[in-house]
Amino acid sequence: MTVTFEKISPNLDLNHKVNLRKARGESLVNMAFGEARLPPFPALVDHLIAGARRNSYGSVLGDDQAREAVSGYFTRRRQPTSPDQVILAPGSKPLLMALSLVLPGDVLLPRPCWNTYAPQAHLAGKRAYGIPIPDDCGGVPEPTALRDSIRAARLLGHDPRIVVVTLPDNPTGTLAPPDTVREICAIAEEEDLFIVSDEIYRDLVHDTRAQILSPAEVVPHRVVVTSGLSKSLAIGGWRIGVARFPSSSAGMHVRDGVASAASEIWSTLARPMQSVAAYAFSEPPELRAHVAATARLHGELARAVHGIMVNAGATCRRPTGGFYVYPDFEPLRANLALHGVTDSDSLRDHLLEEYGIAVLAGHLLGDDSKALRFKAATSMLYGENEEQQWAALNAPRPLALPHIREYLTRIEEAIAKLCA
Amino acid sequence: MTVTFEKISPNLDLNHKVNLRKARGESLVNMAFGEARLPPFPALVDHLIAGARRNSYGSVLGDDQAREAVSGYFTRRRQPTSPDQVILAPGSKPLLMALSLVLPGDVLLPRPCWNTYAPQAHLAGKRAYGIPIPDDCGGVPEPTALRDSIRAARLLGHDPRIVVVTLPDNPTGTLAPPDTVREICAIAEEEDLFIVSDEIYRDLVHDTRAQILSPAEVVPHRVVVTSGLSKSLAIGGWRIGVARFPSSSAGMHVRDGVASAASEIWSTLARPMQSVAAYAFSEPPELRAHVAATARLHGELARAVHGIMVNAGATCRRPTGGFYVYPDFEPLRANLALHGVTDSDSLRDHLLEEYGIAVLAGHLLGDDSKALRFKAATSMLYGENEEQQWAALNAPRPLALPHIREYLTRIEEAIAKLCA
Numbered sequence: 001m002t003v004t005f006e007k008i009s010p011n012l013d014l015n016h017k018v019n020l021r022k023a024r025g026e027s028l029v030n031m032a033f034g035e036a037r038l039p040p041f042p043a044l045v046d047h048l049i050a051g052a053r054r055n056s057y058g059s060v061l062g063d064d065q066a067r068e069a070v071s072g073y074f075t076r077r078r079q080p081t082s083p084d085q086v087i088l089a090p091g092s093k094p095l096l097m098a099l100s101l102v103l104p105g106d107v108l109l110p111r112p113c114w115n116t117y118a119p120q121a122h123l124a125g126k127r128a129y130g131i132p133i134p135d136d137c138g139g140v141p142e143p144t145a146l147r148d149s150i151r152a153a154r155l156l157g158h159d160p161r162i163v164v165v166t167l168p169d170n171p172t173g174t175l176a177p178p179d180t181v182r183e184i185c186a187i188a189e190e191e192d193l194f195i196v197s198d199e200i201y202r203d204l205v206h207d208t209r210a211q212i213l214s215p216a217e218v219v220p221h222r223v224v225v226t227s228g229l230s231k232s233l234a235i236g237g238w239r240i241g242v243a244r245f246p247s248s249s250a251g252m253h254v255r256d257g258v259a260s261a262a263s264e265i266w267s268t269l270a271r272p273m274q275s276v277a278a279y280a281f282s283e284p285p286e287l288r289a290h291v292a293a294t295a296r297l298h299g300e301l302a303r304a305v306h307g308i309m310v311n312a313g314a315t316c317r318r319p320t321g322g323f324y325v326y327p328d329f330e331p332l333r334a335n336l337a338l339h340g341v342t343d344s345d346s347l348r349d350h351l352l353e354e355y356g357i358a359v360l361a362g363h364l365l366g367d368d369s370k371a372l373r374f375k376a377a378t379s380m381l382y383g384e385n386e387e388q389q390w391a392a393l394n395a396p397r398p399l400a401l402p403h404i405r406e407y408l409t410r411i412e413e414a415i416a417k418l419c420a
Numbered sequence: 421m422t423v424t425f426e427k428i429s430p431n432l433d434l435n436h437k438v439n440l441r442k443a444r445g446e447s448l449v450n451m452a453f454g455e456a457r458l459p460p461f462p463a464l465v466d467h468l469i470a471g472a473r474r475n476s477y478g479s480v481l482g483d484d485q486a487r488e489a490v491s492g493y494f495t496r497r498r499q500p501t502s503p504d505q506v507i508l509a510p511g512s513k514p515l516l517m518a519l520s521l522v523l524p525g526d527v528l529l530p531r532p533c534w535n536t537y538a539p540q541a542h543l544a545g546k547r548a549y550g551i552p553i554p555d556d557c558g559g560v561p562e563p564t565a566l567r568d569s570i571r572a573a574r575l576l577g578h579d580p581r582i583v584v585v586t587l588p589d590n591p592t593g594t595l596a597p598p599d600t601v602r603e604i605c606a607i608a609e610e611e612d613l614f615i616v617s618d619e620i621y622r623d624l625v626h627d628t629r630a631q632i633l634s635p636a637e638v639v640p641h642r643v644v645v646t647s648g649l650s651k652s653l654a655i656g657g658w659r660i661g662v663a664r665f666p667s668s669s670a671g672m673h674v675r676d677g678v679a680s681a682a683s684e685i686w687s688t689l690a691r692p693m694q695s696v697a698a699y700a701f702s703e704p705p706e707l708r709a710h711v712a713a714t715a716r717l718h719g720e721l722a723r724a725v726h727g728i729m730v731n732a733g734a735t736c737r738r739p740t741g742g743f744y745v746y747p748d749f750e751p752l753r754a755n756l757a758l759h760g761v762t763d764s765d766s767l768r769d770h771l772l773e774e775y776g777i778a779v780l781a782g783h784l785l786g787d788d789s790k791a792l793r794f795k796a797a798t799s800m801l802y803g804e805n806e807e808q809q810w811a812a813l814n815a816p817r818p819l820a821l822p823h824i825r826e827y828l829t830r831i832e833e834a835i836a837k838l839c840a
Contacts, residue, residue, distance in 0.1 A: 016479055033477075040475040048472045048692065055460040057453075057656040059436055090510045090659065090686060097685045101543060119684045123521060125545060236477040237691035239510065264539040265517045266510060270690060271657035272468065 018358045029410055031305075031376040032358035034170060036234035036298070036323060038379075038393060039386040041290050044235060044276055051275025060263045062088030062242075063274040069281035070242050076283070077202070079216045079225065085245045087258055088269045088277055092200055092228040092241030095258065098265065099224060099243070100124040102257035103194050105161020108149060110141050112326070112365035112373070114170045114198070127158055130366045137317060138326065139169025140176040143183040150191050162194050163187075167212060168201045168321025171365050171375035173302055175205055175320045178213035185218040194254075195223045200241075203232040203291050206299025207320035221248045229280050231322070232291050240273050242281070293393055298323040300398050301378040304408055312415045323379035326362070329372035332419045336372060339418060343370050355414035381407045438778045449830055451725075451796040452778035454590060456654035456718070456743060458799075458813060459806040461710050464655060464696055471695025480683045482508030482662075483694040489701035490662050496703070497622070499636045499645065505665045507678055508689045508697055512620055512648040512661030515678065518685065519644060519663070520544035522677035523614050525581020528569060530561050532746070532785035532793075534590045534618070547578055550786045557737060558746065559589025560596040563603040570611050582614045583607075587632060588621045588741025591785050591795035593722055595625055595740045598633035605638040614674075615643045620661075623652040623711050626719025627740035641668045649700050651742070652711050660693050662701075713813055718743040720818050721798040724828055732835045743799035746782070749792035752839045756792060759838060763790050775834035801827045 015033040022028055061067065067083035074081035089095045093116060100107070100120045107121040111130030121128035131141035131149045141149070141163065153160045165184060168175040176184075188195050195215045205212055216223040228241035245255035262268075269277070280287060302319035309316045309327035313335075316327040329336055329347065336342070341350045348361035351374075362373035382392040383403050392398045399405065435453040442448055481487065487503035494501035509515045513536060520527070520540045527541040531550030541548035551561035551569045561569070561583065573580045585604060588595040596604075608615050615635045625632055636643040648661035665675035682688075689697070700707060722739035729736045729747035736747040749756055749767065756762070761770045768781035771794075782793035802812040803823050812818045819825065 015477070035477055037476070040473060045472050049469050052465050052468045052472070053460060055655045055657045056457070057435070057455055057650075090690065093684070094514075094686050116684050123681070123684065230477075235475045237475045237688070239687065239690045261543070264513070264536050264543065266514050266686065267659065268657070270510065270659045270693065272692070273690065 014358065014360060026356060028356045028358055029381070029407055030358045031378060031380050032360050033380060034231075034324070034377050035236050036231055036294065036379045037382050038234040038294065038389050040235055041233060041287065043286065044233060044280060047276045047279040048238070048272055051272035054271035054275065056271065058268045058271050058274060060087075060259050060268055062086065062269060063271070063278065066274045066277040066281070069278045070244070073281040073283060074225070074244050077214070079214060079220070079244065081244055082247065085247055085251070085255065087243045087245070087255065087262065088274060089241045089243070089262060090239040090266055090269050090273070091230065092198070092226040092243070094262070094266050095226050095241055095243040096120055096196065096198070097123065098258040098261035099196055099226075099254075100126065101261050102254060103162050103196075105159045105194075106153065108141060108146060108160050108163040108193070109366065110139055110164070110166065110169070112138065112171055112362055112367040112375075113164070114166060115360075115365050117164050118366060127153075127160075129153060129160060133172070134176075134180060137169065137174040137176045137180065138172030139166040139174065140180055140184050143180065143187060146184070146187055147191075150187075161192070162196060164196045164198065165215065166198045166201075167214065168205055169324075170201065170322060171324050171360070172317050172326040173319035173322045173324035174317045175207070175210045175212060178211055181213045181215055182218055185215050188215070188219055188222055193222070195219070197223055197225045199225050199227050200231050201322035202227065204295045204298055204323065205321035206295045206302070207318075210320040216244070221246045221251065224254065229277070232294070233280060233287075234294070235276075238273055238276065240269065240277050240280075242277075297382065297393055297398055298379055301381050301404070304399055305376055305378045305381075305411060308408065308412045308415055312419045314419075323377055325376050325378060326373060327376070329419070333372060335419050341372070341418070344373055345369065347372050348374055350418065351414065355410070355417070357411060357414050434778065434780060446776060448776045448778055449801070449827055450778045451798060451800050452780050453800060454744070454797050455656050456651060456714065456799045457802050458654040458714065458809050460655055461653060461707065463706065464653060464700060467696045467699040468658070468692055471692035474691035474695065476691065478688045478691050478694060480507075480679050480688055482506065482689060483691070483698065486694045486697040486701070489698045490664070493701040493703060494645070494664050497634070499634060499640070499664065501664055502667065505667055505671070505675065507663050507665070507675065507682065508694060509661045509663070509682060510659040510686055510689050510693070511650065512618070512646040512663070514682070514686050515646050515661055515663040516540055516616065516618070517543065518678040518681035519616055519646075519674075520546060521681050522674060523582050523616075525579045525614075526573065528561060528566065528580050528583040528613070529786065530559055530584070530586065530589070532558065532591055532782055532787040532795075533584070534586060535780075535785050537584050538786060547573075547580075549573060549580060553592070554596075554600060557589065557594040557596045557600065558592030559586040559594065560600055560604050563600065563607060566604070566607055570607075581612070582616060584616045584618065585635065586618045586621075587634065588625055590621065590742060591744050591780070592737050592746040593739035593742045593744035594737045595627075595630045595632060598631055601633045601635055602638055605635050608635070608639055608642055613642070615639070617643055617645045619645050619647050620651050621742035622647065624715045624718055624743065625741035626715045626722070627738075630740040636664070636666075641666045641671060644671075644674065649697070652714070653700060653707075654714070655696075658693055658696065660689065660697050660700075662697075717802065717813055717818055718799055721801050721824070724819055725796055725798045725801075725831060728828065728832045728835055732839045734839075743797055745796050745798060746793060747796070749839070753792060755839050761792070761838070764793055765789065767792050768794055770838065771834065775830070775837070777831060777834050
């Protein structure tokens with residue numbers, strides 16, 4: 001199988017274009033890229049520096065100390081884990097790719113979902129099915145639709161065997177409630193599915209009423225959990241990801257498969273980064289406090305942008321975790337049509353060209369291209385420099401900061417004009 | 421296509437086993453792992469530290485400054501290169517994997533060759549053909565055998581379209597002479613093959629008479645060159661690799677495909693590592709001097725171990741670059757049989773169990789399992805600690821250093837007993 005690639009992963013591509021426009025001096029509000037635009041926590045930098053002299057190849061699975069820390073991290077989240085169940089990698093992305101190569105069968109995805117799951121399935125020669133999400137949350141397929149899709153796929157002779165869930169979700173910024181997760185797990189048991197649970201936004205739940213239940217707590221023998229430090233600690237540029245495998249012998253078999261793929265595709269996470277991982281996953285109090293402050297800030301901005309969308313007449317699931325909102329302008333279709341906006345492509349283009357507001361069009365996340373939906377990463381609104389970003393993080397009322405108010409006003413005015 | 425993985429890449433796996441034995445206090449001479457066991461050059465560490473605060477995602481292709489430096493690196497090697505032709509990645513391994521996914525057709529490999537080429541081809545759903553190397557060098561298929569293999573494969577309806585060459589070679593430590601490279605290029609033209617030229621050992625040619633010719637100098641439109649800093653600068657643990665694509669529109673199409681695969685599989689090289697790359701590929705005089713000293717040391721040890729093998733009666737291509745030797749004990753088959761050594765598996769086991777000498781068995785590199793061949797990485801003999809390693813690097817006569825003499829004596833005695 002040889003895959004023809006036509007384009008770069010759309011989020012990274014758009015980020016590049018936005019940076020080019022910025023470099024030309026254009027004023028943009030960039031919410032198109034899923035990055036927590038915050039400075040690195042100083043102790044993380046210290047640990048990277050402390051590990052800087054470690055130049056030799058490490059174990060494919062990761063350093064013992066780092067795997068020990070990661071096992072503690074999961075164990076503290078009601079997922080008892082031994083270091084043997086852990087692999088570290090340069091990001092969770094390569095781990096998800098390896099899982100796609102190792103696990104048999106086709107892949108069931110929420111629709112919309114993160115724009116890398118489906119291309120990875122295709123790279124591994126798999127079919128990927130997009131299944132609508134429930135009305136109240138994203139990150140999981142709607143359970144009835146999931147059952148129907150499995151049945152339909154099997155009638156065609158296909159073999160759906162993997163379901164991917166994102167808890168909390170990218171792109172909707174919502175967290176599937178425990179009951180929905182239990183339903184997905186029950187279906188996985190009945191239909192013999194493996195669950196890949198992407199929990200990279202887990203520590204960024206900002207709705208204090210929201211409860212997170214991992215499928216690994218319900219059907220641990222059929223769940224691989226992936227996570228990383230890119231989102232919770234805003235170090236996407238350092239590329240540190242982890243996977244947690246079931247402790248069963250079948251789980252260890254999957255781990256061995258991923259380790260084998262790792263050894264042929266990327267070898268190992270860079271050693272200096274493993275020093276960072278050993279510190280970060282041990283979660284000392286100062287780091288927990290920092291992550292908590294970060295989550296609070298994400299919540300403030302996500303709710304503010306959510307409010308703008310809903311006030312303008314769009315529907316939008318209320319964000320509970322991560323740093324995204326995913327509005328739907330269907331109720332305003334007639335109004336948008338007056339501006340030539342009739343689908344997600346023209347919606348994205350209009351916002352960028354008319355108002356300098358960059359968002360990621362819904363169809364790039366597997367959603368219906370005729371729908372009027374986009375993903376906005378509200379984590380890009382903390383400021384242009386570290387000073388503004390630290391101010392946002394430390395402010396008791398970040399929305400009152402002038403630079404943030406300016407972003408929000410600009411978004412509010414643009415959305416008001418769009419919907420007029 | 422779903423691949424069943426049975427084992428970890430054998431070199432990394434063996435390294436892990438050797439480390440476990442060492443941790444138990446056993447005295448080992450480990451030549452099983454292709455690492456330059458040397459400290460990092462201090463300025464490299466300085467640049468990693470200087471880049472440590474760079475926490476945001478970078479461009480998929482690599483930072484402008486790093487790509488500029490890499491383009492200079494190749495241009496200084498008679499491969500005129502613009503930054504557009506360059507992609508950086510966490511190692512050359514993921515770049516080779518992406519090339520396997522992007523380039524159409526089956527893969528033609530030298531036999532023996534680096535143990536990752538064939539598994540990557542299989543991961544990409546390709547067939548891999550191992551073609552014997554010439555008598556005088558490794559890293560390239562013997563030209564007549566290459567022609568025959570292409571013909572035979574096509575008769576079976578297969579589609580060999582890619583040939584991989586390694587200049588200088590892993591595992592034989594030899595450099596294919598320019599005439600042989602030209603022959604391979606001529607075949608590539610006739611048969612419409614794409615050439616992947618792995619030049620990661622390029623700066624470690626230690627035979628001053630040896631001349632390197634890259635296929636990219638001969639048929640530039642059909643060659644992708646890969647390289648990295650793991651070998652020449654002994655920073656395998658930092659994972660810094662590069663690829664250079666042809667400047668033609670077809671070449672840019674391949675580059676776009678690799679960029680697309682990169683964006684879905686690994687995103688980007690960690691930003692702090694891009695600061696290292698920008699410095700290292702600019703090759704300031706102090707770094708060139710360091711690499712030259714390293715290459716001299718590699719040559720000293722490779723020739724010493726080569727001498728031991730040949731003196732014992734084995735045949736062995738004389739090493740010219742990199743840090744490997746690849747002896748063949750066929751002339752001593754009857755002697756080895758007295759010790760129960762009858763194939764490459766039992767040869768490797770015997771050396772490890774009887775003498776504590778770890779080498780990589782030839783069949784793990786695609787070679788005939790009945791042959792009595794192995795790869796020895798002589799770069800592992802510089803010492804157990806940085807002090808010994810710096811002493812090795814700075815010594816006018818490194819072979820005279822007590823710790824190195826001890827390694828060599830132990831190898832010499834073991835080989836003598838094996839061949840008795």
